[in-house]
Amino acid sequence: MNPLPSEEYVHKCTTACAGCTSSLSLRYVLKAAGPDTVLVVPACCTAVLQGVYPATAMNVTVYNIAFAAAAATAAGMAAAFRRQGRSTNVICYAGDGGTVDIGIQALSGALERSTDFLYICYDNEAYGNTGMQRSGSTPIGAVTTTTPAGKIDQKKDIDRIVAAHNIPYMATASAAYPQDLYAKVKKALSIPGPKFIHLLSPCPPGWRYSAERSVEVGKLAVKTGLWVLYEREHGQLKINPVSKTAMKRPVPIEDYLSVQGRFRGISKEAERALKASMEQQHRRLLAEEAGAC
Ligand SMILES: Cc1ncc(C[n+]2csc(CCOP(=O)(O)OP(=O)(O)O)c2C)c(N)n1
Ligand code: SF4
Ligand SMILES: [Mg+2]
Structure with a gap:
């Protein structure tokens, strides 16, 4: 296993909570991307943890933009760079609320227009x-400040x-598997056109577990099969070996749920629904990889 580069583009002075895997992921993302990178960051935790100039924790250019506009901004920026003959990486680093809910229109437009950028949803x-309100990406059964009895809809x-x-190119990844995340970002940035990486980002205060367990929680998500690591390159799906193993011999999902306070008191019905959608996803991905669909 090769060590990751020693260069740091996210300094230790971030204002992130202890155990924040969104900021840890960003550290690996930027090690892969290098200094010739512009980050486009909508309203989210990252816009706060980066700090305020001149005391910023970031060592690349960051462009903060309104919630709904990250992908549209990145599209204009990438077009301008390419027009100037520059290969500067344009990376959107956006939360799930800013991606699956509020920014989805701009994201869809930028993907459709063959924008040469990488969109990362952590x-x-x-x-x-803003205090852990539910998003479209909150899983069924999870308690948030706006779903005090557990979310009733699926992710x-x-x-x-x-x-x-x-x-x-698109992929899923996790900071609990840094080499894999690093390699996927490198590969994505080597391919022209739109790329998308979806990172599962365990969050100690939001998911209600103690900060030192972040990597363990990230690994449990993968080993239970709830978070499948894969990549799809020019339509060809490849599932990571660790996820193949999890699909055959999963760790019980109760092991993942029980370490997080947000799932305390989850109903049997919600747990069954979570398991059923996971199994459906596994069948779909395995069939696609085998060329059956
Ligand atoms: C148009 C608009 N609505 C609401 C807000 C308030 N706001 C700022 S960050 C945020 C939460 C973003 O959630 P997500 O995208 O999941 O990122 P996270 O905070 O989880 O990192 C909200 C609601 C805003 N800045 N702009
Ligand atoms: S609330 Fe969660 S995502 Fe935001 S800085 Fe804290 S740990 Fe990171
Ligand atoms: Mg979020």
């Missing part, structure tokens, strides 16, 4: 920055929505 499964499947745009 998914802490709620509107974290929106943004990956299938993105896949319907037939973009050249």
Whole structure:
């Protein structure tokens, strides 16, 4: 296993909560992207944890933009850079609320117009920055400040929505698997056109577990099969070996749910629905990988 580059583009002075995997993921993303990168960040925790100039924690250019406009902004920026003959990476780093709900229109437009950029959705499964309200990406059964009895709707499947745009590269990843995340960002940035990476980002205060367990929670998400690591390159799906193993011999999902306070008291019905949609996703992905659909 090769060590990741020692260069740091996210300094230690972020204002992120202890154990924040959104900021940890960003650290790996920028190690892969390098200094010739502009980050486009809508309203979200990242817009706060980056700090305020001149005391910013970021060592690349960051463009903060209104919630709904990240992908539209990135599209204009990428077009301007390419017109100037510059290969600067344009990366949107947006939360799940800013992606699956509020920014979805701009995202769809940018994907459809073959924008040469990478869109990363870090998914802490709620509107974290404003106190953990439910988003379209919150899983069924999870308690948030606006779903005190547990969310009654299923998580929106943004990956299938993105896949319907037939973009050249998309992947799922997790900071609990840094080498994999790094390699996927590198690959994405080597491919022209629109790319999308969906990161599961465990969030200690929102998910209600203690900060030192973040990597363990990220690994449990994968080992239970609830978060499947894969990539789809020019329509060819490849599931990571760790997720293949999880599909065959999963760790019980109760092990993932029981370490998080947001699932305390989850109903049997919601747990069954969570399991059923996971199994359906596995069948769909395995069939696609085998070329059966
Ligand atoms: C148009 C608009 N509505 C609401 C807000 C308030 N707001 C700022 S960040 C945020 C939550 C963003 O959630 P998400 O995109 O999931 O990112 P996270 O905070 O979880 O990192 C909200 C509701 C805003 N800035 N602009
Ligand atoms: S609320 Fe969650 S995502 Fe936001 S900074 Fe804290 S740990 Fe990170
Ligand atoms: Mg969020």
